Amino acid sequence: MSASPSGPGTSRTRSWWGWGYADAHPDDAACVALGALLPGTLARPLPVPRVADLSVGRPGVTPPTALAHLVTSDPDVRAAHAMGRAYRDIVRALRGRPGRIPDLVARPTHDREVADLLDWAGGRGVAVIPFGGGSSVVGGVEYRGDTHRAVLSLDLTSMDRVLEVDTVSRSARIQSGALGPVLEAQLRPHGLTLRHFPQSFEFSTLGGWLATRAGGHYATGRTHIDDFVQSLSVVTPAGTSTSWRLPASGAGPSPDRLFLGSEGALGIITEAWMRLQERPRHRASASVAFADFQQALEAVRAIAQSDLSPANCRLLDPGEALLSGASHDGSAVLVLGFESAASPVDGRLASAVDLALAHGGHGGSRGRGGRGGHDGTPAADGDAPADTAVSAWRSAFLRMPYLRDGLARMGAVVETFETAATWDRVPALIDAVRTEVGSAATKATGHPATVNCRLTHVYPDGVAPYFTVAVAGRPGDEVRIWDDIKAAASEVLHRYRATITHHHAVGRDHRPGYDLQRPAPFALALRAAKDALDPHRILNPGVLID
Numbered sequence: 001m002s003a004s005p006s007g008p009g010t011s012r013t014r015s016w017w018g019w020g021y022a023d024a025h026p027d028d029a030a031c032v033a034l035g036a037l038l039p040g041t042l043a044r045p046l047p048v049p050r051v052a053d054l055s056v057g058r059p060g061v062t063p064p065t066a067l068a069h070l071v072t073s074d075p076d077v078r079a080a081h082a083m084g085r086a087y088r089d090i091v092r093a094l095r096g097r098p099g100r101i102p103d104l105v106a107r108p109t110h111d112r113e114v115a116d117l118l119d120w121a122g123g124r125g126v127a128v129i130p131f132g133g134g135s136s137v138v139g140g141v142e143y144r145g146d147t148h149r150a151v152l153s154l155d156l157t158s159m160d161r162v163l164e165v166d167t168v169s170r171s172a173r174i175q176s177g178a179l180g181p182v183l184e185a186q187l188r189p190h191g192l193t194l195r196h197f198p199q200s201f202e203f204s205t206l207g208g209w210l211a212t213r214a215g216g217h218y219a220t221g222r223t224h225i226d227d228f229v230q231s232l233s234v235v236t237p238a239g240t241s242t243s244w245r246l247p248a249s250g251a252g253p254s255p256d257r258l259f260l261g262s263e264g265a266l267g268i269i270t271e272a273w274m275r276l277q278e279r280p281r282h283r284a285s286a287s288v289a290f291a292d293f294q295q296a297l298e299a300v301r302a303i304a305q306s307d308l309s310p311a312n313c314r315l316l317d318p319g320e321a322l323l324s325g326a327s328h329d330g331s332a333v334l335v336l337g338f339e340s341a342a343s344p345v346d347g348r349l350a351s352a353v354d355l356a357l358a359h360g361g362h363g364g365s366r367g368r369g370g371r372g373g374h375d376g377t378p379a380a381d382g383d384a385p386a387d388t389a390v391s392a393w394r395s396a397f398l399r400m401p402y403l404r405d406g407l408a409r410m411g412a413v414v415e416t417f418e419t420a421a422t423w424d425r426v427p428a429l430i431d432a433v434r435t436e437v438g439s440a441a442t443k444a445t446g447h448p449a450t451v452n453c454r455l456t457h458v459y460p461d462g463v464a465p466y467f468t469v470a471v472a473g474r475p476g477d478e479v480r481i482w483d484d485i486k487a488a489a490s491e492v493l494h495r496y497r498a499t500i501t502h503h504h505a506v507g508r509d510h511r512p513g514y515d516l517q518r519p520a521p522f523a524l525a526l527r528a529a530k531d532a533l534d535p536h537r538i539l540n541p542g543v544l545i546d
């Protein structure tokens with residue numbers, strides 16, 4: 001079992017502590033250049049952390065002989081499974097304190113082995129933490145308790161096959177451990193796609209998406225993984241739940257809904273029948289600039305409430321637009337993209353641009369994408385170069401997580417969080433986040449903070465704003481500062497009745513906000529479900545419900 005898995009179809013090494021591939025991280029000089037953007041950061045980057053410097057410890061439990069071939073206690077593998085990829089995780093690794101390192105890591109290859117591992121763990125009081133790509137940004141894959149004898153990280157990535165494709169019903173049975181590119185590569189020969197592209201696509205799995213109710217990077221329409229589920233198989237300590245494959249059903253509360261978003265606390269999702277789509281053949285994109293962000297919000301609402309259904313409708317505030325290179329003159333930028341497998345989309349794009357111009361937008365340019373990026377924004381092709389603001393935004397979007405880790409090495413504190421609210425509350429909510437979270441970050445550090453915002457998903461009745469807070473930290477105190485910023489953000493979201501998370505999930509970091517948001521009778525029902533399905537309380541303890 002290798003410590004740092006290679007990417008699909010490549011021999012590149014995954015970073016054990018940071019985002020993505022180790023060889024794609026900014027080098028020291030690039031880190032210093034990034035640090036120069038934020039006053040008060042370190043003069044030199046923190047060193048790249050090494051597993052050899054951690055105190056990994058001996059495992060507190062030994063697997064039975066029958067399961068031993070699935071399990072490793074290799075320190076490198078265990079360290080790579082200790083945490084997710086939030087800023088909080090990155091900085092803890094940089095400071096040599098990644099938290100509780102799992103005693104063992106198991107990589108089962110089919111459902112029976114998953115059930116056997118759960119049986120064994122249940123009988124011995126071993127906590128089991130399901131692990132897909134490990135891209136959680138909410139503390140979803142780490143153990144923070146002290147009541148279990150040992151911790152087993154259950155890595156699903158050896159279960160990564162597309163088992164069946166039903167081209168008649170356009171759906172496929174897919175194992176949950178398939179990373180995004182692995183899954184799409186197996187669907188491509190059939191001319192089909194799942195068309196679910198979170199920013200973390202390359203390093204996250206189908207099971208992780210289902211367990212967290214992930215949001216893809218299409219702005220409107222079917223973009224949540226929930227929309228594509230036909231049926232689920234979930235192995236629980238109380239038995240395996242397999243729902244029927246149905247296009248729709250009114251037969252009582254949906255069993256799939258119980259497990260979608262269950263974050264490993266109710267069972268291990270091992271496979272799913274997923275709805276597929278034809279690959280798009282027609283694409284077009286454009287960008288429109290706005291001097292006034294409020295007018296831009298109105299333009300986005302008008303487009304969301306029309307019947308145009310853009311694949312991409314992403315509004316970048318001036319700070320986001322500047323950082324991504326989409327604008328250099330202080331404008332906000334609206335990035336629009338359309339795609340279809342059936343018919344040309346230029347007419348719909350033109351109507352959306354007209355709506356944006358009618359709401360105070362200006363300039364902008366259009367492109368007709370060919371092959372396109374996985375995030376819904378077409379890349380340039382030979383015939384018609386894509387819009388330059390669109391291309392700039394797209395490459396910054398894919399590079400951003402690496403840059404965040406570079407900033408963390410320079411002692412910066414970087415927090416990203418997202419929410420959703422109805423349109424009537426959105427302008428005041430965005431203002432309150434900018435002002436109050438910005439002040440909290442400055443108060444915690446003594447340094448000026450930037451708070452940028454982009455709209456990632458738009459709905460006729462509301463929108464999902466995504467915020468990035470960046471500020472120079474105090475060496476060694478980054479986690480406490482991050483906690484203060486998170487607390488301030490959660491307080492504002494709660495006051496505006498905006499959800500604690502639109503697509504990043506609850507995990508451990510959002511538990512306080514989720515507990516406030518969740519109706520009390522629903523909490524009772526969820527606790528009863530946990531009692532019934534996980535009687536020994538071994539599944540991802542501390543996540544969702546106690």
Ligand SMILES: Cc1cc2nc3c(=O)[nH]c(=O)nc-3n(C[C@H](O)[C@H](O)[C@H](O)COP(=O)(O)OP(=O)(O)OC[C@H]3O[C@@H](n4cnc5c(N)ncnc54)[C@H](O)[C@@H]3O)c2cc1C
Binds near residue numbers: 132134200503505
């Ligand atoms: C740079 C970056 C960008 C991101 N962009 C997006 C985005 O665009 N949209 C979005 O929705 N999220 C995004 N995320 C968050 C994260 O990628 C998602 O939550 C993703 O769905 C997690 O998938 P994973 O396979 O990495 O799961 P993991 O991180 O391994 O696990 C996530 C949670 O699900 C549980 N789990 C995992 N697999 C299973 C399973 N088979 N059965 C039961 N439980 C399981 C885990 O125990 C954990 O609680 C991003 C994260 C990063 C770091």
